[in-house]
Amino acid sequence: MMDGKIALIEAGGTKFIVGVGDASRQIQARTRIDTTRPEETIPAAIDWLRQQGGDYAAVGIASFGPLDLDRASPQWGHITRTTKPHWSMADVAGPFARAFTCPVAINTDVNGAALAEWMWGAGQATNSSLYLTVGTGVGGGAVVGGQLVHGVTHPEMGHIRMPRHPADTGFEGTCPFHGDCLEGLAAGPSIIARWGASLSDLPSDHIGHRIIAWYLAHAIATFQAILEPARIILGGGVMESPGLLARIRSEAVEAAAGYFAGRPQEMIVPPALGDSAGLLGALALTLVEGHPHSAGAKRQ
Amino acid sequence: MMDGKIALIEAGGTKFIVGVGDASRQIQARTRIDTTRPEETIPAAIDWLRQQGGDYAAVGIASFGPLDLDRASPQWGHITRTTKPHWSMADVAGPFARAFTCPVAINTDVNGAALAEWMWGAGQATNSSLYLTVGTGVGGGAVVGGQLVHGVTHPEMGHIRMPRHPADTGFEGTCPFHGDCLEGLAAGPSIIARWGASLSDLPSDHIGHRIIAWYLAHAIATFQAILEPARIILGGGVMESPGLLARIRSEAVEAAAGYFAGRPQEMIVPPALGDSAGLLGALALTLVEGHPHSAGAKRQ
Numbered sequence A, B: 001m002m003d004g005k006i007a008l009i010e011a012g013g014t015k016f017i018v019g020v021g022d023a024s025r026q027i028q029a030r031t032r033i034d035t036t037r038p039e040e041t042i043p044a045a046i047d048w049l050r051q052q053g054g055d056y057a058a059v060g061i062a063s064f065g066p067l068d069l070d071r072a073s074p075q076w077g078h079i080t081r082t083t084k085p086h087w088s089m090a091d092v093a094g095p096f097a098r099a100f101t102c103p104v105a106i107n108t109d110v111n112g113a114a115l116a117e118w119m120w121g122a123g124q125a126t127n128s129s130l131y132l133t134v135g136t137g138v139g140g141g142a143v144v145g146g147q148l149v150h151g152v153t154h155p156e157m158g159h160i161r162m163p164r165h166p167a168d169t170g171f172e173g174t175c176p177f178h179g180d181c182l183e184g185l186a187a188g189p190s191i192i193a194r195w196g197a198s199l200s201d202l203p204s205d206h207i208g209h210r211i212i213a214w215y216l217a218h219a220i221a222t223f224q225a226i227l228e229p230a231r232i233i234l235g236g237g238v239m240e241s242p243g244l245l246a247r248i249r250s251e252a253v254e255a256a257a258g259y260f261a262g263r264p265q266e267m268i269v270p271p272a273l274g275d276s277a278g279l280l281g282a283l284a285l286t287l288v289e290g291h292p293h294s295a296g297a298k299r300q
Helices: A038-051 A093-099 A109-120 A182-186 A188-195 A207-227 A244-256 A274-287 B038-051 B093-099 B109-120 B182-186 B188-195 B207-227 B244-256 B274-287
Strands: A005-011 A015-021 A027-034 A056-063 A104-108 A128-134 A138-144 A231-235 B005-011 B015-021 B027-034 B056-063 B104-108 B128-134 B138-144 B231-235
Touching: A005 A109, A005 A274, A015 A038, A015 A274, A027 A038, A027 A274, A038 A093, A056 A093, A056 A109, A056 A274, A093 A104, A104 A109, A104 A274, A109 A128, A109 A138, A109 A231, A109 A274, A128 A207, A138 A182, A138 A207, A182 A188, A182 A207, A188 A207, A207 A231, A207 A244, A207 B207, B005 B109, B005 B274, B015 B038, B015 B274, B027 B038, B027 B274, B038 B093, B056 B093, B056 B109, B056 B274, B093 B104, B104 B109, B104 B274, B109 B128, B109 B138, B109 B231, B109 B274, B128 B207, B138 B182, B138 B207, B182 B188, B182 B207, B188 B207, B207 B231, B207 B244
Parallel strands: A005 A056, A056 A104, A128 A231, B005 B056, B056 B104, B128 B231
Antiparallel strands: A005 A015, A015 A027, A128 A138, B005 B015, B015 B027, B128 B138
């Protein structure tokens, strides 16, 4: 357990949410800063944190990505290539590390949420938990054996390859890299591209509901085959469509064909942390400092 | 490091290879016992091990599966449901634990090989390594952060869902559970079912070579998206087909579209441990005793 105040940053592509919390999960203050350019947004976040007292035991950053998380790299804590203007190769962690003389933990927003849901939310008390967010993109993070899954870099789970729903032929998919990977077939933009509206705005008998549920269920079968997680937590804007979770559970039973140990009805769940998930993700990242992989803090 | 002799069992569906080794990886003796019925094969293995002296510091078992690896379960160390006659619910670990008063480590043969390749073989000195065997079935195991990936049970990586190669339509796939999962599309029986011969026996310009390479490359893209392993080690009978590894590397470059950090030419490699991989897998399982997940030994 860490004593003292912890600076928390949820660095998103449209806004930074900045807060002050502690290891007991109290968020004492928070603010919102528009994401413009790194040289504007990051100093504004630092200024606000200084105004709150500035004496922090740790800084936790849950950021949009992709990120360089290799602590041996000179670009550790930088966003790497991104289509977002001004942010390619932006140093996110460095300015905070220079401003505050304490350890800085950084990881992706998705990994932060995955870790927080495993520590305190829908993945609690399991040995393995996968968090998937389905929104303007698809992202995923997994905790296995108390650690975030991490290889040469963080996962990009939205880019798994997918079979095609029999009624969804002829659509190329919206992923600029892979076309019809999971993100290209099931993220929000793919729904708009096919049917001209979000899932929530389509009639309840529209085939789009069945197709998206089918893709997410088949993605779940792939996640089960590789990780056999005890929980698969589904969040993000697309998941707010009424009835979608129930449809996915039902399709996941079909897709697994009884083969996997995880039972869709208990395994597939919504997130439990609500609006504070981003800041709690940043907090969770600071609390696993010292773990060998990916989630830990770097002392400057 | 463990002192003393270690009893090693590679429990396969057609034969048990039983050996005596030590932590320095010397295999001092080995024998082969046909896999008939559990009540015949397992006592024969125990008798042979007793004839070698019987005073073992540990027993390591790398077994065909699926296995119950939940140490809290009364069926720990049992094979669960299998299509192999006589072996459903067979207790593999129990008889060895009762015969020898030492810790017994058991895991799947694929996980044993994955661990051994990471410790001593093609995955050495990496933080993450995935081992895939492509033969009569497809199986995979992964080591991440020094631990075998393990959720509610061991992975069954052959059953990930797959896109279809454009020239491979109309084939249902040979997986009795999922039809056209990876195993149903790329394991040996699927090759025979489509083209009447193994890949090695098809002419070098036969489209089967390109199709199987394409499936394995797209499976690799999925493994990269979820795990981003530093090495993907491809073994098994199908991989002995000349030229296949080079074709997979080339297709994997296409499938990834530059998106992942792992570079196919360095990342995709053959196994390094050769004929002793099975027994070395059993040995590796005994050496990670005490790790929290899946690979450790159970003290009786």
